[in-house]
Amino acid sequence: xxxxxxxxxxxxxxxxxxxxxxxxxxxxxxxxxxxxxxxxxxxxxxxxxxxxxxxxxxxxxxxxxxxxxxxxxxxxxxxxxxxxxxxxxxxxxxxxxxxxxxxxxxxxxxxxxxxxxxxxxxxxxxxxxxxxxxxxxxxxxxxxxxxxxxxxxxxxxxxxxxxxxxxxxxxxxxxxxxxxxxxxxxxxxxxxxxxxxxxxxxxxxxxxxxxxxxxxxxxxxxxxxxxxxxxxxxxxxxxxxxxxxxxxxxxxxxxxxxxxxxxxxxxxxxxxxxxxxxxxxxxxxxxxxxxxxxxxxxxxxxxxxxxxxxxxxxxxxxxxxxxxxxxxxxxxxxxxxxxxxxxxxxxxxxxxxxxxxxxxxxxxxxxxxxxxxxxxxxxxxxxxxxxxxxxxxxxxxxxxxxxxxxxxxxxxxxxxxxxxxxxxxxxxxxxxxxxxxxxxxxxxxxxx
Amino acid sequence: xxxxxxxxxxxxxxxxxxxxxxxxxxxxxxxxxxxxxxxxxxxxxxxxxxxxxxxxxxxxxxxxxxxxxxxxxxxxxxxxxxxxxxxxxxxxxxxxxxxxxxxxxxxxxxxxxxxxxxxxxxxxxxxxxxxxxxxxxxxxxxxxxxxxxxxxxxxxxxxxxxxxxxxxxxxxxxxxxxxxxxxxxxxxxxxxxxxxxxxxxxxxxxxxxxxxxxxxxxxxxxxxxxxxxxxxxxxxxxxxxxxxx
Numbered sequence: 034x035x036x037x038x039x040x041x042x043x044x045x046x047x048x049x050x051x052x053x054x055x056x057x058x059x060x061x062x063x064x065x066x067x068x069x070x071x072x073x074x075x076x077x078x079x080x081x082x083x084x085x086x087x088x089x090x091x092x093x094x095x096x097x098x099x100x101x102x103x104x105x106x107x108x109x110x111x112x113x114x115x116x117x118x119x120x121x122x123x124x125x126x127x128x129x130x131x132x133x134x135x136x137x138x139x140x141x142x143x144x145x146x147x148x149x150x151x152x153x154x155x156x157x158x159x160x161x162x163x164x165x166x167x168x169x170x171x172x173x174x175x176x177x178x179x180x181x182x183x184x185x186x187x188x189x190x191x192x193x194x195x196x197x198x199x200x201x202x203x204x205x206x207x208x209x210x211x212x213x214x215x216x217x218x219x220x221x222x223x224x225x226x227x228x229x230x231x232x233x234x235x236x237x238x239x240x241x242x243x244x245x246x247x248x249x250x251x252x253x254x255x256x257x258x259x260x261x262x263x264x265x266x267x268x269x270x271x272x273x274x275x276x277x278x279x280x281x282x283x284x285x286x287x288x289x290x291x292x293x294x295x296x297x298x299x300x301x302x303x304x305x306x307x308x309x310x311x312x313x314x315x316x317x318x319x320x321x322x323x324x325x326x327x328x329x330x331x332x333x334x335x336x337x338x339x340x341x342x343x344x345x346x347x348x349x350x351x352x353x354x355x356x357x358x359x360x361x362x363x364x365x366x367x368x369x370x371x372x373x374x375x376x377x378x379x380x381x382x383x384x385x386x387x388x389x390x391x392x393x394x395x396x397x398x399x400x401x402x403x404x405x406x407x408x409x410x411x412x413x414x415x416x417x418x419x420x421x422x423x424x425x426x427x428x429x430x431x432x433x434x435x436x437x438x439x440x441x442x443x444x445x446x447x448x449x450x451x452x453x454x455x456x457x458x459x460x461x462x463x464x465x466x467x468x469x470x471x472x473x474x475x476x477x478x479x480x481x
Numbered sequence: 482x483x484x485x486x487x488x489x490x491x492x493x494x495x496x497x498x499x500x501x502x503x504x505x506x507x508x509x510x511x512x513x514x515x516x517x518x519x520x521x522x523x524x525x526x527x528x529x530x531x532x533x534x535x536x537x538x539x540x541x542x543x544x545x546x547x548x549x550x551x552x553x554x555x556x557x558x559x560x561x562x563x564x565x566x567x568x569x570x571x572x573x574x575x576x577x578x579x580x581x582x583x584x585x586x587x588x589x590x591x592x593x594x595x596x597x598x599x600x601x602x603x604x605x606x607x608x609x610x611x612x613x614x615x616x617x618x619x620x621x622x623x624x625x626x627x628x629x630x631x632x633x634x635x636x637x638x639x640x641x642x643x644x645x646x647x648x649x650x651x652x653x654x655x656x657x658x659x660x661x662x663x664x665x666x667x668x669x670x671x672x673x674x675x676x677x678x679x680x681x682x683x684x685x686x687x688x689x690x691x692x693x694x695x696x697x698x699x700x701x702x703x704x705x706x707x708x709x710x711x712x713x714x715x716x717x718x719x720x721x722x723x724x725x726x
Contacts, residue, residue, distance in 0.1 A: 035672030058494055058668045059519050095494065095668075098526035112522070123529055 041090065044339050045079035046346030047408055047437055050086040050470060058095040060112060063171050063201050066091075071469035072201045074114060074141025078148060079349045080437025081470035082196050088468070091201065093143055099123060100204065107209035108166065113143025113202040118333075125325070129209040130267070132164035138330050143202035148434035149194030149394040151401075152329075153243035153265070156386040160396050161207075162193030163389050169204035173462040177203065182390075191457040194391030196433055198467045198477060199458060216268040217243075217328040223315030227258025227367065231360050234262055234384045234400070242266040243328075247314065249307040250380035250404065251300065253371040258364065260382065261314045265328055274322070288336035292344040298407055303376040341378075342407040348437055350417055351395075351403040353385055354429035359400040362427030366402060366420055373416045377404040392454040395432040403435070414438055433471065441476035452481035483533065485509040485559045489540060489598060490569025492519045494667040495617065498686025499566055504531035506690065511559060513540035513551070514569070542569045542594030543586070552601040564613035564656075565602050566689070567595055572669050575631050584631045591635035596642055603646055606655040613656040615689060616643045620661050620701065623710045626726040640699075647698055658692050659699045660685075663706035678705070 037054040055070075057063055063072075067089035074093050076083050083090065093114035101110040107129045109120065117131060118138040124130065135150040144150075149162040158164075167181040170192055178200075180189040192199045222239040224230040230246050233239040241264030248260040332338050339347070354362035363382065370377060381403045388397040406413055421443050424431060430447030431439055445451055458465075458478060465478040472478055486503045488496050491512035500510055504527045512520050512535065520537040527535045536559075540551050556562065571590040573583050599614065606612030621629055622636030640659055647657035664670055664679045680703050688702040701707040716724070 037672035054672070056668070056671050059492065059516065060522055061516075061518065098522045099529040100522060100525045102529050119530075 036089075041076070041084055042346065043079050043081060043083055043437070044077050045348055045435075045437060046339055046342070046344075047348060048081055048084070048470070049346075050081070050084045052085050052088065052090045054090050054092055056092040056095055060096055060098075060203065063091070063093070063096055063203050064175055065171070065173055065201065065466050068464075069466060069468045071467060071472075072113075072143065072147075072197045074144040075116060075139055077137060077140045077144060079435040081474065082148070082434055082436070083144075084470040085468070086470045086473075093141060093201070096203075097141075101206075102127075107211060108206060109209055110167075110204060110206040111142055113141060113146070113205055115142050116140060117142065117145070121325075124209055125212070125215050128211055128213075130212040130325070132158060132208060132210045133161045134329055136330065137333050138326075139333060142205050142207070143197075146193055146202055146205055147195060147197045148432075149389065149391040149396070150434070151385065151396050153245045153383065155396055156240075156244070156384040157242055159386060160194075160389050160391070160394060162190075162391045162394065164208045165193065166206040166208055167204075168192055168202055168206075170199065171201040171203050173200065173464060173466040187457050188461060190390045191392050191454050191461075193389070194394030195454070196393065196471060196477075197469065198472050199461060200467060212267040213269045214267065214273060215325050216273065217265045217323045217325055218268045218272060218320050219263060219265040219323050219328060220320040221261050221263050221314050221317045223259075223261045223311065225259050226256055227360070227364055230258055230260045230262060230382060231363075231400075234382070240264060240384075244384065246382040247310070248367070248380035248382050248402075249311050250367070250370065250377040251304040251307050257371065258367055258382075259311065260380075261311065263314070265323070267325075268322065286334050286336065289338055289340040292340045294343060298341060298343075298376065298378055300374065300376045303378055306378075342405070345408040347405055347407045348413065348417065349403060349405050349435040350420060351401060351432040351435045352420070352424045352429050353395065353397055353399050353401040353432070354424060354427045355397060355399040358427040358429075362423060362429060363400060363402050365423045365427075369416065369419055369423060370404065373412075375406060375409075375413060375416060377406050379403070379405040392450040392457075393433070393448055395430065395434070397430070399429065401432075403432075433475075436471065439475060441474065441479075444475040444477070445481060451477075455481055483507055483509045484561050484563035485511055485534075485536075486563060487511045487513065487555060487559075487565040487602075489513050489565060489567050490542065491523060491537070492516050493568055493570070493669075494682040495662065495665060495685050495689075496566070496568035497523055498682040499568060499689045500527060500535075500686075501531070501683070502686040502690035504533045504535070507531075507533060508563070509534040509561070510536070511555065511562075512537040515539060515541050540598075542598065543589050545594060545597040548594075548597045548601060552598070552605070556605055562612070564606075564615065564693075566615045566617070567599060568617050569594070570617065570619070570636070572629070572632055575629055587631045588635045588638075591632065592638045592642070595639050599642065599646065603650060603655070607650055607653045610653050611655065613658065613693060614643075614646065614650075615658045615660060615692070616640075617660045617662065617689070618643065620663050620706050620710050623661070624713055624721070628726065644699075656693070657698070660689055660692065660702060661699065661706065661710070662702045663709070678703070 042049040070089035073083035097114035151160040246262040524535040573587040618640040619636040621633040
């Protein structure tokens with residue numbers, strides 16, 4: 034099979050590295066053919082998790098078949114290369130939905146397991162891995178192994194959140210959730226400062242099955258952390274107004290055709306946008322109906338939105354800080370960001386529920402903050418190192434699926450179960466065959 | 482009533498996309514190839530995505546002595562068979578090997594095997610006075626080039642075979658369509674140097690199914706390859722032989 038040598042990046046378009054791509058079209062060809070390789074689904078991790086500089090990247094996008102769908106129990110088995118978008122097309126008309134979904138549907142099923150993704154319902158329903166019934170994993174020796182929470186369970190929980198470093202995820206069986214309709218009822222609550230926002234996220238009155246808060250990252254001083262908490266749930270049929278079909282406008286899709294000049298997103302333009310957004314979304318005091326697509330995947334309507342950040346790309350900095358120190362920690366982070374005068378186009382705050390069983394999984398009970406930061410100069414990385422310190426001081430960690438620059442030392446401090454994970458890695462992949470640019474940078478595979 | 486379309490060589494990316502395009506319009510399918518494990522997966526996927534009936538079975542283009550039995554089992558189990566798509570092919574690696582064994586395999590899978598199975602279904606549709614045969618040939622069959630003339634010769638022979646068949650079956654009301662894809666983004670072309678204007682398999686699959694509703698007999702996909710090949714075919718030989726294509 035021919036290989037394609039090309040430069041490759043994640044969704045953040047940083048870093049860009051030269052990799053050797055292999056793209057099998059048959060399940061039987063999902064095989065560790067190189068000394069070092071990493072599987073890549075849709076390349077939607079932001080940093081270098083799906084890169085392998087001067088090494089092999091195995092694209093799973095063509096091994097994407099749906100295999101079994103138990104309509105009665107809502108259990109779906111599919112090849113890992115399939116995207117959530119393709120899954121939704123099949124399951125939603127049958128009254129089922131993904132148990133957990135990240136903010137884009139253009140991710141692969143395998144990627145959801147490898148990054149143990151979370152959604153707006155993590156505080157109620159956990160992360161993706163909590164709903165996975167089984168994984169067919171192709172190991173370093175080429176053999177296929179069936180892993181479930183009760184069978185080969187150690188490998189299962191090393192693979193959930195394991196960033197593809199335990200093997201090639203071939204198939205995934207996931208338990209879906211029933212939905213009464215394809216629509217969401219959404220209610221917004223605004224808060225004038227961070228304290229108010231935290232209150233909204235905790236209060237049962239403003240919390241819903243799915244809840245997330247948008248933060249005006251440009252606000253400072255007494256308005257630091259002002260934002261809008263947006264709660265939503267799947268609409269019961271009785272809740273649908275008689276004329277509901279008229280209230281859902283068909284979605285227009287747009288595309289960013291080229292890299293924007295980096296200056297378009299600057300402090301001024303983002304401030305203007307944020308103020309407007311705060312007024313508009315915060316002003317929607319009554320519940321409103323939304324299609325599931327525009328509720329869960331607002332940015333999917335804009336293809337290639339990552340080009341907005343210009344040619345040099347951007348870093349998404351996502352961290353979680355445990356409940357006890359969350360408010361202080363998030364406040365410090367926002368203050369550090371604000372005083373750095375570096376605009377973040379997007380800032381999102383979300384409550385997370387208890388930590389799952391994935392050994393390298395990101396979520397823990399607390400609050401997660403995500404910031405999109407364009408790369409203008411190397412000063413950004415100085416700021417991010419400072420943010421790492423704040424996160425560590427408050428007992429938190431950063432999300433590997435978004436990361437492009439964490440140090441191997443801090444990784445070890447943030448992921449205390451790494452030592453346990455490493456034992457399983459050594460057992461099943463002693464040659465460290467499954468490795469990526471991320472794993473080399475963080476020295477994952479090397480001693481704890 | 483749904484009709485069944487037989488896809489021969491159903492595991493290639495173009496064949497999968499073509500099967501999906503037929504399924505999307507509600508046709509039942511029979512998928513045939515050598516790789517049963519892979520067929521099971523493709524069939525399950527098409528059933529789930531499109532809610533159509535999909536059967537599958539083993540077919541080896543090069544094992545021509547098995548073709549009669551395969552043909553019999555298809556026509557007895559699927560009396561509603563509306564047409565066939567011949568999608569199998571083998572590019573081979575002509576450049577790294579001057580071995581005739583490689584050439585022979587290219588010729589037998591792309592042409593000999595095709596002629597064998599097409600003959601059987603041609604007779605069947607001729608008797609019924611209905612049906613369609615879609616053969617996926619290649620632009621490589623339009624002119625011999627140093628880089629892949631064995632493949633080109635086999636595909637060129639297939640194109641001529643389909644042309645003759647079209648002429649023969651015209652009066653029986655059987656439609657014969659020759660598809661000539663240009664560069665398509667599949668395992669066959671992945672990583673090869675010199676690719677340009679590469680089309681997605683799904684655009685080719687949709688184009689193949691759409692060709693049934695149009696009158697063209699020889700369909701280039703995407704359409705502009707007709708003009709690219711027109712130019713290439715008209716380069717005088719004394720110039721062409723000096724070119725590196």
